[in-house]
Amino acid sequence: MRTQAKARLQQDLSLYFVAGTMNCNSPEDFYRILLQAIEGGITAFQFREKGVNCLSGQKQLEMAKRAREVCQKHDVLFIVNDDLALMKAVDADGLHVGQTDGDLDFMRRETEGKLLGVSAHTLAEAVDAIAHGADYIGAGPIYQTSTKPDAKKPVGVDLIAEFRNNHINVPLVGIGGITLENASEVIKSGADGVAVISAISGAVDPSAISSNLLRAVHTAKRGS
Numbered sequence: 001m002r003t004q005a006k007a008r009l010q011q012d013l014s015l016y017f018v019a020g021t022m023n024c025n026s027p028e029d030f031y032r033i034l035l036q037a038i039e040g041g042i043t044a045f046q047f048r049e050k051g052v053n054c055l056s057g058q059k060q061l062e063m064a065k066r067a068r069e070v071c072q073k074h075d076v077l078f079i080v081n082d083d084l085a086l087m088k089a090v091d092a093d094g095l096h097v098g099q100t101d102g103d104l105d106f107m108r109r110e111t112e113g114k115l116l117g118v119s120a121h122t123l124a125e126a127v128d129a130i131a132h133g134a135d136y137i138g139a140g141p142i143y144q145t146s147t148k149p150d151a152k153k154p155v156g157v158d159l160i161a162e163f164r165n166n167h168i169n170v171p172l173v174g175i176g177g178i179t180l181e182n183a184s185e186v187i188k189s190g191a192d193g194v195a196v197i198s199a200i201s202g203a204v205d206p207s208a209i210s211s212n213l214l215r216a217v218h219t220a221k222r223g224s
């Protein structure tokens with residue numbers, strides 16, 4: 001990835017909201033929260049519609065299109081979780097996959113010209129993802145999370161420092177249990193951004209928490 005594109009992606013991943021309708025009370029609530037998060041300043045959004053109570057088929061596609069449109073209008077990066085066909089159907093900016101979501105060479109070929117993000121829980125997984133062309137890495141879970149039922153053991157911010165000390169130079173976001181209280185230590189450990197679900201989807205005021213999180217990330221990036 002070119003230096004300029006990398007710097008742009010590092011900025012764009014500063015505050016990465018990840019959510020699906022099942023993380024909210026209803027599909028309409030999901031859309032409202034997304035609008036408020038955008039108003040608060042999220043820089044990227046991942047449409048992650050999976051698990052119990054998720055939308056499927058046409059309803060899922062329609063919601064993905066609405067989310068894509070509003071993100072595009074506000075210049076918020078729009079990434080689809082796991083679903084290559086959905087990514088193509090809504091012409092998303094990219095795809096995010098986990099370690100068990102398919103062959104990375106295939107995913108890389110199929111996402112040519114788009115961003116490919118990969119989740120990594122260990123240094124070996126991050127090295128492998130980059131060798132297969134990942135544009136950015138999602139590292140975690142950093143802290144305990146109750147949002148993802150099959151989440152692995154929390155790795156702590158030490159994983160981010162380990163990545164940075166071992167030549168993992170691609171844009172990097174931490175995910176899992178990140179809140180306003182701990183976001184700055186994730187950035188100070190070497191991440192370019194924080195990815196959150198419940199900190200925003202479960203907030204009383206998603207707009208306010210988003211702007212506070214973004215401020216915390218920017219302040220930590222400046223090193224103050």
Ligand code: TZP
Binds near residue numbers: 145146197
């Ligand atoms: N991947 C690792 S942890 C996690 C995902 C999708 C869930 C993050 O949710 P929260 O609510 O921000 O802890």
Ligand code: MG
Binds near residue numbers: 081096098099101
């Ligand atoms: Mg996955």
